[in-house]
Amino acid sequence: MKIIVDYNVPEQEVNELKIDSAKYLSDYAIRIKFSDGNEKLVDFKPFLSKSHHPSIKKYLDEKMFSNFSLTDGNLNWNDYDLIFPISDLYKGKIEA
Secondary structure, three states, X not given: OOOOOOOOOOHHXXXXXXXXXXXXXXXXXXXXXXXXXXXXXXXXXXXXXXXXXXXXXXXXXXXXXXXXXXXXXXXXXOOOOEOOOHHHHHXXXXXX
């Protein structure tokens, strides 16, 4: 077997996608700007409402939910108590 590695990958694909900024709007919606220039409005309410897990349900407290931070290019709640894959945020939809 021969493994071929293509080192001619564009620089943009090599860089890791990160969140540059995030702003809580209201009703569990956050506007997210990514390092590649894309911007998404992500509605977290369906995910939070459908969850049966107490450590997720507690974020239906809007004050608690809106208290997130940007850590290492990702949204982070309460020291990694709640965090989502960048790929899901980039799609603009959180899957349960």
